[in-house]
Amino acid sequence: MASAVAAKSGPIAHGEVPTFPVTIIIRRFDPEVDKEPRWVDYDLQMHGTDRVLDALHKIKWEIDGSLAFRRSCAHGVCGSDAMRINGKNRLACKTLLKDLDVSKPIYIEALKGLPLEKDLIVDMEPFFDSYRAVQPFLIASSKPKDGKERLQSAAQREIFDETTKCILCAACTSSCPVFWTDGQYFGPAAIVNAHRFIFDSRDEGAQVRMDILNDKEGVWRCRTTFNCTDACPRGIQVTKVIGEVKQAILRGKP
Amino acid sequence: MSVKTDEGEIIDGVHYHKHDVVIVGAGGAGMRAAIEAGPKASTAVISKLYPTRSHTGAAQGGMAAALANVEEDNWEWHTYDTVKGGDYLVDQDAAEILAKEAIHAVIDLENMGLPFNRTPEGRIDQRRFGGHTREHGKAPVRRACYAADRTGHMILQTLYQNCVKLGINFFNEFYVLDLLMVDVKGVKRPAGVVAYELATGDLHVFQGKSVIFATGGFGKIFKTTSNAHTLTGDGVGIIWRKGLPLEDMEFFQFHPTGLAGLGILLSEAARGEGAILRNADGERFMERYAPTIKDLAPRDIVARSMATEIREGRGAGPYKDYVYLDITHLEPAVIDAKLPDITEFARTYLGVEPYTEPVPVLPTAHYAMGGIPTNNNAEVLRNNTETVPGLYAAGECACVSVHGSNRLGTNSLLDINVFGKRAGNNAVAYAEKADWVPLPDDPTAGVRKILDHVRSGDGSERVGAIRKELQDAMDRNAQVFRTDESLREVGDLIKKLRARYRNVLIQDKGKRFNTDLLEAVELGFLLDLAEVLVYSARNRKESRGAHMREDYPKRDDKNLMVHTMAYLTGDPESAVASDHIKLEWKPVVVTNYPPTERKY
Numbered sequence: 096m097a098s099a100v101a102a103k104s105g106p107i108a109h110g111e112v113p114t115f116p117v118t119i120i121i122r123r124f125d126p127e128v129d130k131e132p133r134w135v136d137y138d139l140q141m142h143g144t145d146r147v148l149d150a151l152h153k154i155k156w157e158i159d160g161s162l163a164f165r166r167s168c169a170h171g172v173c174g175s176d177a178m179r180i181n182g183k184n185r186l187a188c189k190t191l192l193k194d195l196d197v198s199k200p201i202y203i204e205a206l207k208g209l210p211l212e213k214d215l216i217v218d219m220e221p222f223f224d225s226y227r228a229v230q231p232f233l234i235a236s237s238k239p240k241d242g243k244e245r246l247q248s249a250a251q252r253e254i255f256d257e258t259t260k261c262i263l264c265a266a267c268t269s270s271c272p273v274f275w276t277d278g279q280y281f282g283p284a285a286i287v288n289a290h291r292f293i294f295d296s297r298d299e300g301a302q303v304r305m306d307i308l309n310d311k312e313g314v315w316r317c318r319t320t321f322n323c324t325d326a327c328p329r330g331i332q333v334t335k336v337i338g339e340v341k342q343a344i345l346r347g348k349p
Numbered sequence: 350m351s352v353k354t355d356e357g358e359i360i361d362g363v364h365y366h367k368h369d370v371v372i373v374g375a376g377g378a379g380m381r382a383a384i385e386a387g388p389k390a391s392t393a394v395i396s397k398l399y400p401t402r403s404h405t406g407a408a409q410g411g412m413a414a415a416l417a418n419v420e421e422d423n424w425e426w427h428t429y430d431t432v433k434g435g436d437y438l439v440d441q442d443a444a445e446i447l448a449k450e451a452i453h454a455v456i457d458l459e460n461m462g463l464p465f466n467r468t469p470e471g472r473i474d475q476r477r478f479g480g481h482t483r484e485h486g487k488a489p490v491r492r493a494c495y496a497a498d499r500t501g502h503m504i505l506q507t508l509y510q511n512c513v514k515l516g517i518n519f520f521n522e523f524y525v526l527d528l529l530m531v532d533v534k535g536v537k538r539p540a541g542v543v544a545y546e547l548a549t550g551d552l553h554v555f556q557g558k559s560v561i562f563a564t565g566g567f568g569k570i571f572k573t574t575s576n577a578h579t580l581t582g583d584g585v586g587i588i589w590r591k592g593l594p595l596e597d598m599e600f601f602q603f604h605p606t607g608l609a610g611l612g613i614l615l616s617e618a619a620r621g622e623g624a625i626l627r628n629a630d631g632e633r634f635m636e637r638y639a640p641t642i643k644d645l646a647p648r649d650i651v652a653r654s655m656a657t658e659i660r661e662g663r664g665a666g667p668y669k670d671y672v673y674l675d676i677t678h679l680e681p682a683v684i685d686a687k688l689p690d691i692t693e694f695a696r697t698y699l700g701v702e703p704y705t706e707p708v709p710v711l712p713t714a715h716y717a718m719g720g721i722p723t724n725n726n727a728e729v730l731r732n733n734t735e736t737v738p739g740l741y742a743a744g745e746c747a748c749v750s751v752h753g754s755n756r757l758g759t760n761s762l763l764d765i766n767v768f769g770k771r772a773g774n775n776a777v778a779y780a781e782k783a784d785w786v787p788l789p790d791d792p793t794a795g796v797r798k799i800l801d802h803v804r805s806g807d808g809s810e811r812v813g814a815i816r817k818e819l820q821d822a823m824d825r826n827a828q829v830f831r832t833d834e835s836l837r838e839v840g841d842l843i844k845k846l847r848a849r850y851r852n853v854l855i856q857d858k859g860k861r862f863n864t865d866l867l868e869a870v871e872l873g874f875l876l877d878l879a880e881v882l883v884y885s886a887r888n889r890k891e892s893r894g895a896h897m898r899e900d901y902p903k904r905d906d907k908n909l910m911v912h913t914m915a916y917l918t919g920d921p922e923s924a925v926a927s928d929h930i931k932l933e934w935k936p937v938v939v940t941n942y943p944p945t946e947r948k949y
Contacts, residue, residue, distance in 0.1 A: 125861075175398070212861065235460075259506070
């Protein structure tokens with residue numbers, strides 16, 4: 096078993112994919128039946144190239160159709176399937192089973208800090224409320240007169256390139272201990288998306304966003320625990336980004 | 350569930366909403382339409398996902414526009430390339446609109462905040478892409494405007510950001526399952542749509558003066574696909590079930606470079622930046638198939654060339670069943686700046702390091718050229734010439750046709766912006782002068798019938814099993830190469846699967862977040878669309894663009910330079926496709942480019 100899993104290398108040809116057993120333990124909750132969430136075990140036979148999402152689909156399609164989770168693109172760009180996998184926030188479609196220790200059960204549960212709706216589905220509205228509250232759109236009083244693009248140097252664009260990668264999956268915000276205890280905190284993702292515009296040379300709304308984030312539920316709640324940086328499936332240095340926004344607020348300009 | 354929208358008036362447990370413009374789908378086309386419609390009319394956008402999950406976000410390489418920022422270019426060359434790329438099945442007046450309005454569409458997005466990559470002068474940078482050339486095919490041209498290899502992500506985010514700015518009214522995770530068509534003085538018009546709310550299981554009726562479908566594609570009829578799990582063609586399927594035509598359904602694009610075995614897309618931008626396709630011998634085989642533009646030939650040609658290499662024993666790997674995409678000669682700094690995401694996909698999913706190793710690739714089902722026929726104003730056609738007043742479609746679900754039988758890379762991000770905007774503007778103009786179409790008696794009856802069928806099933810058929818058989822058979826028989834025999838085989842299987850689908854069983858009988866139920870409903874749409882695709886493909890006895898018939902290997906311009914129009918007629922439950930599908934032809938609009946042999 097272990098050797099098949101460890102056989103990391105190029106693609107595995109059709110029909111010859113080695114399989115291995117794995118136990119997935121999911122924290123299930125059906126609001127129409129259950130008073131409390133319950134852990135349910137599933138023993139599966141999976142392939143070397145399979146992702147955690149494939150395991151969830153195998154359960155849903157072959158064992159229990161009532162298992163509820165969100166997913167769409169299945170390759171880490173849509174942000175639908177963030178969940179806690181062995182205690183860490185990850186995208187199920189970007190986590191390969193072979194990269195986990197499959198000699199032990201894999202524990203899967205919904206994101207923490209957002210209201211649990213059913214199985215692996217949480218209410219995303221509080222998350223998007225915070226996002227919308229930082230005015231995540233270009234604020235510019237005029238358009239170029241000649242019907243052309245605004246000019247921006249490659250270096251100016253590079254300053255906020257990192258934060259344009261965000262897919263709003265909520266892995267960062269729901270990994271933040273401050274957010275767990277205080278749902279009013281804007282959370283890392285909202286700050287990332289504020290950063291994306293505060294540092295855009297074309298934008299004129301930096302002060303508005305910095306005022307919003309200078310609030311008692313703003314950037315100063317961040318205790319730099321780096322959970323968000325570890326959680327980000329897009330590799331955004333979230334804690335560093337929050338630090339840059341803090342610095343900008345102290346300076347009074349981007 | 351605190352959905353940030355009004356709950357609508359509730360009568361007998363059904364929610365009723367009323368908006369001038371109702372938009373179904375919140376990908377690029379739907380949100381581009383909403384940005385036009387929202388400020389001018391009461392607008393609702395209904396999506397089965399959160400808008401930022403839409404598959405526009407997975408598009409990578411770029412958006413074509415003859416800005417001529419880095420070298421000489423003009424929209425006429427772009428028009429020509431689009432027509433030739435589509436193997437002369439493109440409506441040429443539509444292609445001209447696409448190429449002309451491209452320039453403004455890109456500037457519009459930049460002005461909205463899209464962070465394009467920049468030239469040293471600070472202008473929008475551009476790169477090469479398949480089939481885009483200067484001077485009518487002389488050499489590749491830099492026409493694709495891009496933001497690293499996540500251009501679609503940036504477009505989706507920028508459009509959503511602007512919808513937030515405008516306060517657009519979204520209904521997220523609402524599955525539209527029916528279009529209400531009502532006879533008004535002898536003319537069928539849309540009265541609205543009916544949606545199923547995922548969180549609660551409640552039904553919602555959205556009455557609208559105009560309705561826009563922007564529901565995306567249906568790549569999930571195939572097994573190997575770059576498409577999201579949610580791309581099940583619900584919108585196209587709804588239109589089909591209303592007896593409205595579907596155009597050119599046989600033309601489905603197989604993108605050359607999917608990660609082998611997985612189908613995850615590696616952008617053509619890789620080849621635009623200099624990547625090379627190689628067979629097992631390391632040979633740059635595209636030199637034999639497209640001597641002038643080689644690896645930057647259009648996708649249909651590259652996908653077929655790859656499949657031919659594999660068939661003739663020159664595939665790579667232990668089973669000789671894939672070819673390589675080689676970017677090892679590119680500087681890592683260039684790769685990091687211009688192709689960061691796709692290199693990460695190769696590392697994550699195949700464990701291959703693209704800096705130093707070639708990446709195994711295979712064609713993957715990518716894009717439906719066909720769909721809901723529209724005219725150039727995004728108005729839906731009910732036959733070859735007449736429209737359905739008040740009904741619009743844009744994006745992948747629609748067929749204008751700007752893509753003909755094979756879409757060029759970077760023309761789809763363009764399509765959603767140009768025709769999404771047109772749909773939004775025209776839907777508002779229509780709503781301003783139109784009266785309300787009264788709702789039919791019992792407007793949710795159609796949706797209840799679909800849901801009851803799935804919920805009350807006591808059979809033993811599982812959704813996952815039927816879907817897998819469909820997808821496997823479509824890959825085997827209706828992919829890059831097709832014959833009458835292969836299509837008959839998959840057609841016969843679809844007939845059986847449609848019968849088995851009647852006995853489908855679901856396990857989740859609850860109301861909250863019942864994705865089991867919705868997957869079963871989606872499977873119904875997949876089966877319907879696969880059947881139309883295969884039936885249309887069997888009927889087209891020629892090879893054109895993405896539709897390669899080995900038993901009819903030549904293009905037949907004399908008889909078949911025409912669009913297919915498929916209609917659902919008779920008893921939709923009848924077993925044999927010919928008992929409920931009627932096919933007709935629609936002329937192609939030719940302006941400046943008579944068909945010639947397609948060489949690259």
